[in-house]
Amino acid sequence: MTTKTEVPRGGGIGKDPKTGKLTGWLMETAAGKWAWKHYPQVSTEDHKKGLQATIAYLNSIGVTTVKQQHAKNPIAIAAQSLEKDADLHARVGLSWTWKGPLEPMPMEDQEKMIAERGRFSSDLIKTEYVKFSGDGNAGSTGYVLEPYLETKDRGINFFSDEALFKEVEKFDQMGMGITIHATGDASNRQMLDAVERVKKKHGKLKARHQLAHASMIHPDDYKRLKELNVTAEFSPVVWFATDFVKAQLPQIGDERMKYWYPMASIVQSGGRIALASDGPLMWQDTFSRLEAAITRLDPKAEGGEPLSPHQAIDLTTGLKAMTLDSAYLMNIEDSVGSIEVGKCADMIVLDKNLFEIPVEKIDTTQVLLTVFDGKLVFEAGVSPDEEKEIEEHYGVALDFTGDCGHPGCEWH
Numbered sequence: 001m002t003t004k005t006e007v008p009r010g011g012g013i014g015k016d017p018k019t020g021k022l023t024g025w026l027m028e029t030a031a032g033k034w035a036w037k038h039y040p041q042v043s044t045e046d047h048k049k050g051l052q053a054t055i056a057y058l059n060s061i062g063v064t065t066v067k068q069q070h071a072k073n074p075i076a077i078a079a080q081s082l083e084k085d086a087d088l089h090a091r092v093g094l095s096w097t098w099k100g101p102l103e104p105m106p107m108e109d110q111e112k113m114i115a116e117r118g119r120f121s122s123d124l125i126k127t128e129y130v131k132f133s134g135d136g137n138a139g140s141t142g143y144v145l146e147p148y149l150e151t152k153d154r155g156i157n158f159f160s161d162e163a164l165f166k167e168v169e170k171f172d173q174m175g176m177g178i179t180i181h182a183t184g185d186a187s188n189r190q191m192l193d194a195v196e197r198v199k200k201k202h203g204k205l206k207a208r209h210q211l212a213h214a215s216m217i218h219p220d221d222y223k224r225l226k227e228l229n230v231t232a233e234f235s236p237v238v239w240f241a242t243d244f245v246k247a248q249l250p251q252i253g254d255e256r257m258k259y260w261y262p263m264a265s266i267v268q269s270g271g272r273i274a275l276a277s278d279g280p281l282m283w284q285d286t287f288s289r290l291e292a293a294i295t296r297l298d299p300k301a302e303g304g305e306p307l308s309p310h311q312a313i314d315l316t317t318g319l320k321a322m323t324l325d326s327a328y329l330m331n332i333e334d335s336v337g338s339i340e341v342g343k344c345a346d347m348i349v350l351d352k353n354l355f356e357i358p359v360e361k362i363d364t365t366q367v368l369l370t371v372f373d374g375k376l377v378f379e380a381g382v383s384p385d386e387e388k389e390i391e392e393h394y395g396v397a398l399d400f401t402g403d404c405g406h407p408g409c410e411w412h
Contacts, residue, residue: 083122222269
């Protein structure tokens with residue numbers, strides 16, 4: 001690579017503004033093209049051990065269903081092997097990677113992987129999902145309707161309108177639910193426009209689609225989510241008033257901050273939302289995430305002022321977003337997501353009643369028991385608990401800080 005190397009669409013190559021020399025900083029598609037293909041590969045056995053340990057950790061914080069974003073065959077093989085051994089203690093949704101800007105896998109391999117997805121499908125492993133990337137990060141490379149106030153650009157988008165429509169049409173007609181990384185208001189609108197075109201062309205949609213992160217959705221688009229049955233998925237950990245986010249505020253401006261992670265507005269417009277962890281690249285456990293959705297503050301930080309506090313939701317809405325609405329998004333609401341006669345026995349027992357404690361104490365909630373499909377898979381004081389103890393028990397190194405997260409190993 002030299003200073004004259006052509007920059008790929010949707011990417012960037014860092015150069016010193018004074019000297020023009022390369023800084024070694026690669027952004028978006030450039031990182032995928034030149035860096036991630038050299039990332040160390042994990043063995044089949046380590047994938048299995050890692051998945052088992054990850055699910056044990058999730059069970060300890062009350063999680064029995066996980067959606068693997070940018071899924072690939074190694075994690076599918078690991079899940080299938082655990083299921084064969086009767087050691088798969090969670091329902092796993094495989095959302096296959098597709099044309100990701102950081103994805104080094106050749107397109108023909110991605111196509112073959114998705115075409116052969118049925119070999120992994122089972123009662124516990126769901127394979128009818130696919131993951132897109134629509135733009136970059138909110139406040140910097142997220143694709144926006146109006147230019148950013150400082151850089152005067154509109155961010156990055158990875159699909160033209162026509163290309164995205166064709167991709168959405170293809171996978172929707174296959175019955176595959178699309179999760180698209182969309183942060184800017186233009187990127188979210190672009191996806192809604194594509195879904196709407198597919199619905200008009202074919203009369204109805206065959207799958208349920210999802211906006212991942214949905215950092216900024218323009219008010220004119222709120223009602224469209226309900227009309228198109230598109231779910232907005234939010235990850236509280238990414239909207240806190242951290243130094244990084246504060247640095248983006250002058251770029252975003254006051255007007256766009258009115259719809260910064262607009263949970264309340266989507267719900268008030270009749271739309272459906274889900275709350276994600278955004279792990280392992282970033283991470284927030286179950287009850288910290290729930291509290292944050294209500295307070296719009298980081299439960300682990302001292303004080304501070306929330307960003308866009310008018311977009312907070314209440315406890316009932318938050319619980320529904322994390323249970324029944326998330327199950328609906330994965331097409332499994334008939335069997336999980338609520339405690340009803342005839343549904344699978346996926347349940348947790350907590351050490352306190354969430355409706356009887358101050359909101360600011362929700363993050364201190366502890367799971368006493370986790371039951372998965374009628375089987376006790378976690379018991380406080382008996383089962384391995386906390387990240388370090390689980391790592392030692394399974395002989396693996398987990399990463400819930402995001403310091404070593406691989407973009408091809410995302411789960412929500």
